[in-house]
Amino acid sequence: MSTRSKVISTLSIIIIMLLLVASSWLPKHIEKSRNLVLPTQSIDVSNNTKQLHQSLFIADLHSDSLLWGRNLAKKSNYGHVDIPRLIEGNIALQVFSVVTKSPKNLNLMTNSDDTDNITLLAIAQRWPIKSWFNLFERASYQASKLKIMADDPKNNLHIISSQQDFKKYLALREIKPNLIAGLLSLEGAHALNGQLGNLDRLYQIGFRIIGFTHFFDNELGGSAHGINKGGITSFGKQVLKRMDELKMFVDVSHASPKLIEDIFTLTKRPILVTHTGIQAICASDSKRNLTDNQIKQVAASGGLIGIGFWPIVTCNRSISGIVSSIRYVSDLVGVDYVGLGSDFDGNVSVPFTSSNIELLTEALVRADFDQQQIKKIMGDNLKRVFMQHLPSTTAM
Numbered sequence: 332m333s334t335r336s337k338v339i340s341t342l343s344i345i346i347i348m349l350l351l352v353a354s355s356w357l358p359k360h361i362e363k364s365r366n367l368v369l370p371t372q373s374i375d376v377s378n379n380t381k382q383l384h385q386s387l388f389i390a391d392l393h394s395d396s397l398l399w400g401r402n403l404a405k406k407s408n409y410g411h412v413d414i415p416r417l418i419e420g421n422i423a424l425q426v427f428s429v430v431t432k433s434p435k436n437l438n439l440m441t442n443s444d445d446t447d448n449i450t451l452l453a454i455a456q457r458w459p460i461k462s463w464f465n466l467f468e469r470a471s472y473q474a475s476k477l478k479i480m481a482d483d484p485k486n487n488l489h490i491i492s493s494q495q496d497f498k499k500y501l502a503l504r505e506i507k508p509n510l511i512a513g514l515l516s517l518e519g520a521h522a523l524n525g526q527l528g529n530l531d532r533l534y535q536i537g538f539r540i541i542g543f544t545h546f547f548d549n550e551l552g553g554s555a556h557g558i559n560k561g562g563i564t565s566f567g568k569q570v571l572k573r574m575d576e577l578k579m580f581v582d583v584s585h586a587s588p589k590l591i592e593d594i595f596t597l598t599k600r601p602i603l604v605t606h607t608g609i610q611a612i613c614a615s616d617s618k619r620n621l622t623d624n625q626i627k628q629v630a631a632s633g634g635l636i637g638i639g640f641w642p643i644v645t646c647n648r649s650i651s652g653i654v655s656s657i658r659y660v661s662d663l664v665g666v667d668y669v670g671l672g673s674d675f676d677g678n679v680s681v682p683f684t685s686s687n688i689e690l691l692t693e694a695l696v697r698a699d700f701d702q703q704q705i706k707k708i709m710g711d712n713l714k715r716v717f718m719q720h721l722p723s724t725t726a727m
């Protein structure tokens with residue numbers, strides 16, 4: 332080998348080693364810096380609350396935990412959600428949402444679809460090559476991570492995609508309380524790659540909730556944070572019609588006001604808002620938080636509003652911001668239409684992780700919600716909506 336060849340091969344080895352080190356360090360570093368726990372005033376949880384908390388069926392409508400590189404079957408000391416911490420928190424049902432594209436310089440006001448941060452994350456986390464530049468494959472890959480976990484009975488995870496699954500899971504949980512149910516949700520239907528046929532494929536994979544838009548306008552309609560912020564497109568209408576046929580839920584969390592309005596008009600199914608805030612509590616120029624009228628429309632559809640835990644949507648760094656938002660919805664439309672939409676692991680800071688969600692139960696007790704109301708808010712409302720409106724079986 333010539334000296335030149337030796338130098339080239341040595342340099343190649345060094346570059347490969349540096350890339351390997353970077354690919355194991357970078358995703359962890361990014362995740363650790365993005366999903367923080369806010370320092371909050373410590374609250375003593377009373378024995379009565381602890382007892383109440385253990386008796387609850389707790390369900391959360393939104394976490395982005397599948398995006399990151401952590402093994403969610405193992406307990407971690409960073410991020411917000413993993414199976415052991417969900418069990419510690421007595422959470423019975425976690426909706427796992429899947430993010431497939433996220434613009435650089437992400438902001439709440441105006442984003443284009445020209446750039447994408449997930450490409451680098453996908454490569455650094457060594458996702459399958461076919462997912463590096465294909466949004467559908469990214470959704471499919473993240474869903475497979477949940478499925479692989481559920482396939483090992485030691486992980487105590489059950490994926491729910493029908494009323495039948497859900498009933499079976501509830502019966503099993505009566506005997507064995509340390510079980511978690513997971514349901515798949517898509518954050519941004521650009522992952523359809525513009526093809527209606529991909530909706531059926533997502534259904535077959537197990538997705539049951541789809542948010543049309545995320546941070547930018549796409550082929551289906553406008554985002555609250557997009558450039559045009561328009562209404563539903565003809566492709567969006569086709570997708571919504573097929574979702575209704577398949578008994579999937581539409582999530583309007585990041586939709587533009589015009590798109591939300593169009594969806595209200597076009598579907599008879601219950602509307603979900605998996606993670607949001609309330610304009611009257613936290614006025615937001617980005618139009619992300621719900622107006623009173625939108626809250627009333629969600630309630631009229633028989634849907635559910637998942638209140639977010641992070642300060643951008645509550646305008647408050649403590650648990651009281653979450654409680655005020657829950658109180659507002661309960662007073663406006665009744666306690667049956669409000670639930671939890673943490674956005675755990677969604678590039679946000681929150682006042683507690685999944686393992687100590689009993690702090691929220693305590694805060695609701697202190698805010699004079701009665702036990703029946705707390706039961707509904709913490710999970711029974713979502714249980715009701717899923718039991719009535721998921722497809723009865725998985726078959727198409």
Ligand SMILES: [Zn+2]
Pocket residue numbers: 518584585606674677
């Ligand atoms: Zn989101």
